[in-house]
Amino acid sequence: MWGQFLDQVLNQSHLDVFSRYGALPLILLLERLFPMRKTPLFGRGWLSDSFYYYEPWIKSAIFGWFLVEATKRVSIPEIRAFTQSLPLVGQFFLVFVLTELVFYVMHRMMHAIPFLWEFHRVHHSSTQYYALMTKRLHLLDETLFGFPTLSMVLLLSPDPQVAFFLVFFRRFMDLYGHSNINGPRFTGFFLVTPHFHAWHHSNHPAAMDKNFSRDTVFLDYLFGTAYYPKGQIPTTFGEPTYTTNYFRQQIQPFIEIFRRKAALNPKKTAQRQMYQAEP
Ligand SMILES: [Zn+2]
Numbered sequence: 604m605w606g607q608f609l610d611q612v613l614n615q616s617h618l619d620v621f622s623r624y625g626a627l628p629l630i631l632l633l634e635r636l637f638p639m640r641k642t643p644l645f646g647r648g649w650l651s652d653s654f655y656y657y658e659p660w661i662k663s664a665i666f667g668w669f670l671v672e673a674t675k676r677v678s679i680p681e682i683r684a685f686t687q688s689l690p691l692v693g694q695f696f697l698v699f700v701l702t703e704l705v706f707y708v709m710h711r712m713m714h715a716i717p718f719l720w721e722f723h724r725v726h727h728s729s730t731q732y733y734a735l736m737t738k739r740l741h742l743l744d745e746t747l748f749g750f751p752t753l754s755m756v757l758l759l760s761p762d763p764q765v766a767f768f769l770v771f772f773r774r775f776m777d778l779y780g781h782s783n784i785n786g787p788r789f790t791g792f793f794l795v796t797p798h799f800h801a802w803h804h805s806n807h808p809a810a811m812d813k814n815f816s817r818d819t820v821f822l823d824y825l826f827g828t829a830y831y832p833k834g835q836i837p838t839t840f841g842e843p844t845y846t847t848n849y850f851r852q853q854i855q856p857f858i859e860i861f862r863r864k865a866a867l868n869p870k871k872t873a874q875r876q877m878y879q880a881e882p
Pocket residue numbers: 710714723727803
């Protein structure tokens with residue numbers, strides 16, 4: 604039954620186009636109809652954020668190269684044979700669970716390692732929590748975030764329809780999870796919903812370094828990083844002084860890393876202090 608369903612519904616190019624370009628306007632409309640917080644239609648940095656969402660060439664070039672290089676190295680016939688011996692639902696869950704795990708570990712690393720944080724910080728810089736900022740990701744950050752799904756799909760080599768459904772589902776969940784839609788709160792106990800993931804972006808001290816999961820919340824509960832207080836919704840997000848320009852955002856992490864290094868270097872710090880002391 605599942606096989607027939609997948610045959611009929613998936614691997615359709617119009618669904619691919621919808622999930623790439625049409626899902627955002629739909630989610631933006633739902634945000635207006637069922638808002639969680641009062642927010643303007645276009646927040647700080649909206650033009651740049653739209654560019655992130657719709658620019659097709661920079662990311663395709665990076666992912667295209669990555670895909671070709673990774674396919675050469677990762678494909679193992681025995682693993683592919685094992686995956687393809689499973690029914691389609693089994694293949695889906697195998698790839699899904701493993702990518703959730705790899706994503707969770709990588710996401711925690713991005714928050715814990717200062718060098719990686721400077722790139723991930725771009726995603727966290729939005730002062731408004733709404734779907735338009737979903738794709739505000741530094742290109743390096745986006746490549747690293749694409750790695751869990753891409754590597755597991757390449758390593759396990761499930762049926763192409765399973766891979767398509769996974770990507771389709773994730774594109775939708777990414778948008779929904781970052782949206783301002785006031786959906787049913789209880790779904791946040793098993794899925795990464797707007798209620799749940801907003802705490803990850805919140806500036807509230809209690810929510811610091813919490814809710815790292817991608818699509819299901821189980822790993823956060825398993826590893827003690829879940830934060831989901833009853834009857835509250837976060838209201839302050841991001842950094843009001845962080846640049847909202849797409850191109851500047853691609854450069855800013857390198858500037859921050861350089862600044863940090865210079866600040867840690869005693870000779871440079873002393874030089875800077877001397878320079879500032881000059882009349
Ligand atoms: Zn994060």
